Structure formats: structure tokens, C-alpha cells
Amino acid sequence: MEKHFARFFWGSSNDKRRYHWSSWENLCFPKEEGGVGIRNMTDICKSLDIKKWWRFRCQDSLWARFTKAKYCIRAHPVAKVWVSGNSHIWKTLTKIRSDAEPHMIWKIQNGHISFWWDNWTGYGAIATYCPDYVHSSRTRVRNFIIDNEWDLQSLGDIVPGWLLHHIASIKIGSQHKKDYLMWKLAADGVFSNKEAWNGIRTHRQKDLFVDMPVDCLCCSNAQPETIQHFFIESEPALFLYGDQKKFYIRRMQQEVIWYLKAAMDKAFPKFKMELPWHQLCEVVEKLKPRANITQVTWSMPPTGKIKVNTDGSYNNHGNRAGIGGIARDETGSMIFAFAIPVQGTSHNMIEAMAIRYAAQWIKNNGYRQSYIESDSLMIVEMLTNRTSNNLTIKDIIEETMDIGDQMEITFKHCYERG
Incomplete structure (x- = not known):
């Protein structure tokens, strides 16, 4: 093909x-x-097969229930193997399983997933680290949770010490909600064909042109073969493109018109570009953008109420993050302030953690009908619309919404300088 x-x-x-x-x-x-x-056809087919495995593992569809009932009654899908006589679709699923499972991680809520075979630690199936035990697919994660806390004593008798330390740092969600699956390659944890394709394809060095100490073999007078020399100054380039130092007014006009047309189509779709050069320049000069100035100020809360302004900072390179905030009354006087280093994986997560910390402080101190302001419009909209399409911070958003309902907290967006 x-x-x-x-x-x-x-x-x-x-x-x-x-x-x-x-x-x-x-x-x-x-x-x-x-x-x-x-895109390579082989990579596309593999990404679509991974999508089948994703849907088989996390969706409660008729096809997924039928396939699990047919092949996974006594064995977990991760441990089940294909044997002669099984269907072609099951062979496809078991073949792609090793490519998909490392990028899938479960978020613990009620702990109904398999303790041995589901990847809920981030290190794959625990069964691979404990070969001396019986790996029953009916052993659940909730068997090792007591009062929404890890039963470290029971876990210590089974898992290695380094894994026990890691499990102790995993946060347990609400026991009244179901566990959910996240796609590790996506920033928001939501599976997509694009992220699956980008995860399984072969990657290549992005910068293919690297300055190397090599002399150009195409020129009579040998010079270092740099990008500038190869495309502009070399004898073949001069022969093909001419002297680039010479100014061509017609070429300049065509290039300017082309870039203007691309920009004007976005800003002014009905604008006509069929004008002579001098008229076009005059018209474009008159199309100056309007500067919309919005005064940003801090507004006081109503009498008897408090307002907490929060912010978060995340350094992707050093993987360092911190949250901060300040609580003030109706006169603007400071009541409380905090600045705490935290750990996270994205800027949105850090912003959500800052709001959650402020909400928890409001709850602990008994302030009802308070206000929390943040410069993260995305997080504020998630809290006000009561939806979260980002699986990596879903538990933080839901916990913050629960506190907000209890304490009647109003979440608002403010600009950074406010």
C-alpha cells in the first residue's frame, strides 16, 4: 500500500x-x-489497536463486557494469554497489550481494581515484583486500605521496601467513587489517538542541520560548511538563487503581500487584498488595532466575609513548584498568608492545589460564605461549572468542590495583577 x-x-x-x-x-x-x-500506516494501525485495548480496559460497553466474560472469567486481562482457537480480535488485543499497559495508570478511589495486575503504582503490575505469592485476580487494592489509609503493615509483608515507600506516598481518593484510568502520555490524562501514535512511533533528532567542522566540497575555495554558507554563500547557492545580498524590490513586495494576506484573512476576513502596492500600504497603515485597556484592582469582600487570593508556580525543568496565598477581610487587612513548596506535574495542578489548600484553611477556621480568587481561569471554570475534563487533577477539583459546597465558598477569577 x-x-x-x-x-x-x-x-x-x-x-x-x-x-x-x-x-x-x-x-x-x-x-x-x-x-x-x-504518518506511517503501521504506526496508525498500532495506535488504533491501542485505542481498542484502552476501551476494553476502562469502558463498560457491551463489547467490553462480552470480551471479558468470554476470555477473562478466571484470569485478569493483563495476565491472560492468547491460545490457538481464540478469536482474531483477542489475538490483536493481547499482542498490543505490552505497548499500551506501560502508559496506563489507575487512580485509586474505592480500590476495586486488581492489586496484583492493574498498574496503579506507576511501576506496572505488582505481580512482577512478587513472584513467590499467588497472584489472584480477585485480590483488590481495597483489601489493603483501612479507614481510607494504607495498611502498611500488611503491605510490608508482601511488597519490597522501595515499593512500600512509594505506595505510602500515593493519595487515596473518595471511597464512594470508582477508580478511573489515565493515559500517562497526555497532559490531561485523557486518551487520544494522537498521543498514542506519538508514544509508539519512532522519533528522530529534530535538528537535522548541525554545524560541523567540515569544509565544503562544492566550492573551489574550501570554507567551513555552515548553514549560512550552504544555503546562501556557497557557489551552488549563488548559481541557483543568485546573489542574495542584492535587493529585489519586486520580490520584497510579493513576500510582504503574501504575509499580509495570511494575517489579514484571520483579522479581517472580508478585507480585499486586490489593490495596487501603494494603495495597499496606505490602507493597511490605517488598520491599526485598538488597545483594550482593563483596569485591574483588588475588590474587597462584603462586610463580615473574607477573601483568599491564591497563586501557584511550576518550573518544568527543575520539577519544582510552590503555592501561596493571602486571606483578607472587608477592610483589606491580612488575616493569614501561606507559601508552601509542593510537588506536581503541571501548572494547572499547582494552581488547583493552591485553591484546595485555601478551601481547606477556610473549612478548618469555620469561615462560611467566603471567596477564593485565582488567576487560573481554567481551574475556576472547572469549579464553577462542576466539571473536570482533566483526569490528572480530577481528584483535586472534586475535593475542592466538596469543601466549597460545605462552606458555601464562591470561586472567582481575577487577573494576575489583581
Whole structure:
């Protein structure tokens, strides 16, 4: 099939074949990695198979229930193997399982998932680290939870010490809600074909042109073969493109018009670009953007109420993060302030943790009908709309909403300088 793709791409036909300047494998990379943005068919098929496994593992569909009832009555899906006589779809699922499972992690809520086989620690199935025990698929994570806390004594008799220390740091969610599955490769934890494809495909170095101490072999006067020399100053470049130092007014006009048209189509879709050069310049100069100025100030809470302003900071390179906030009364006087280092995986998570900390402080001190302001519009909308499409912070949002309902907290958005 890819042979026909390549012929179509290079313009070949059965009567006349054109030279293929690069292999199809080299073309099937993103543009920033030296390709043309075409996806390899094998990678696409694998990503779709991973999607089947994802739906089989986390969705309660008729097909998923039927497949589990047929093949996984006595064995867990991760441990079940394909044998001769099983269906082709089950063979496909078991074949793609090893590519999908490392990128899937369960969030603990009621602990109904398998203790031995489900990946809820981030290190894969615990059964692989404890070969001396019977790995029953009916052993649940909730068997090792007492009063919403880990039973470290029972866990210590089974798992290695390093894994026990890691399990102790895993936060347990609400025991009244179901465990849910997250896709580790996505920032929001939601599975997508794009993230699956990007996770299983072959990656290539993005910067393909690297300055190396090599002399140019195309020039009579050998010079270092830099990017500038190769594309601009070399003898072949001068022969093909001419002297680039020379100013071409017509070429400049065409390039400016092209970039103007691309920008004007977005800002002014009905604007007509069919004007002479001098008139076009005059019209564009008059299309100056309006500056919308909004005064940002801090507003006091109603009499007898308090307001807590929160913020979060996250450094992706050093994996360092911190939350802070200040509580003030109706006169603007400070009641309480906090600045705490925390751990997280994204800026949105840190912002959500700051709001949750403020809500918990309000609850502990008995302030009802209070206000919490944050400069994160996304987190505030999740709290006010009572929805979270980001699985990585779903438990934080739900916990904050529960506290907000108890204490009648109003969540508001404010600009950073407010």
C-alpha cells in the first residue's frame, strides 16, 4: 500500500515512473524532524489497536463486557494469554497489550481494581515484583486500605521496601467513587489517538542541520560548511538563487503581500487584498488595532466575609513548584498568608492545589460564605461549572468542590495583577 502512496506523492504512474528522492520511511516523520508530516500506516494501525485495548480496559460497553466474560472469567486481562482457537480480535488485543499497559495508570478511589495486575503504582503490575505469592485476580487494592489509609503493615509483608515507600506516598481518593484510568502520555490524562501514535512511533533528532567542522566540497575555495554558507554563500547557492545580498524590490513586495494576506484573512476576513502596492500600504497603515485597556484592582469582600487570593508556580525543568496565598477581610487587612513548596506535574495542578489548600484553611477556621480568587481561569471554570475534563487533577477539583459546597465558598477569577 505504501508503494502506491509513494508513487502518488512523487507523481509516478504505471506508464511513467519518476525518481523518488527519499524513501517513504524518511517522509513519514513530522516536519520538525525532517519529514513531511505523513504518518506511517503501521504506526496508525498500532495506535488504533491501542485505542481498542484502552476501551476494553476502562469502558463498560457491551463489547467490553462480552470480551471479558468470554476470555477473562478466571484470569485478569493483563495476565491472560492468547491460545490457538481464540478469536482474531483477542489475538490483536493481547499482542498490543505490552505497548499500551506501560502508559496506563489507575487512580485509586474505592480500590476495586486488581492489586496484583492493574498498574496503579506507576511501576506496572505488582505481580512482577512478587513472584513467590499467588497472584489472584480477585485480590483488590481495597483489601489493603483501612479507614481510607494504607495498611502498611500488611503491605510490608508482601511488597519490597522501595515499593512500600512509594505506595505510602500515593493519595487515596473518595471511597464512594470508582477508580478511573489515565493515559500517562497526555497532559490531561485523557486518551487520544494522537498521543498514542506519538508514544509508539519512532522519533528522530529534530535538528537535522548541525554545524560541523567540515569544509565544503562544492566550492573551489574550501570554507567551513555552515548553514549560512550552504544555503546562501556557497557557489551552488549563488548559481541557483543568485546573489542574495542584492535587493529585489519586486520580490520584497510579493513576500510582504503574501504575509499580509495570511494575517489579514484571520483579522479581517472580508478585507480585499486586490489593490495596487501603494494603495495597499496606505490602507493597511490605517488598520491599526485598538488597545483594550482593563483596569485591574483588588475588590474587597462584603462586610463580615473574607477573601483568599491564591497563586501557584511550576518550573518544568527543575520539577519544582510552590503555592501561596493571602486571606483578607472587608477592610483589606491580612488575616493569614501561606507559601508552601509542593510537588506536581503541571501548572494547572499547582494552581488547583493552591485553591484546595485555601478551601481547606477556610473549612478548618469555620469561615462560611467566603471567596477564593485565582488567576487560573481554567481551574475556576472547572469549579464553577462542576466539571473536570482533566483526569490528572480530577481528584483535586472534586475535593475542592466538596469543601466549597460545605462552606458555601464562591470561586472567582481575577487577573494576575489583581
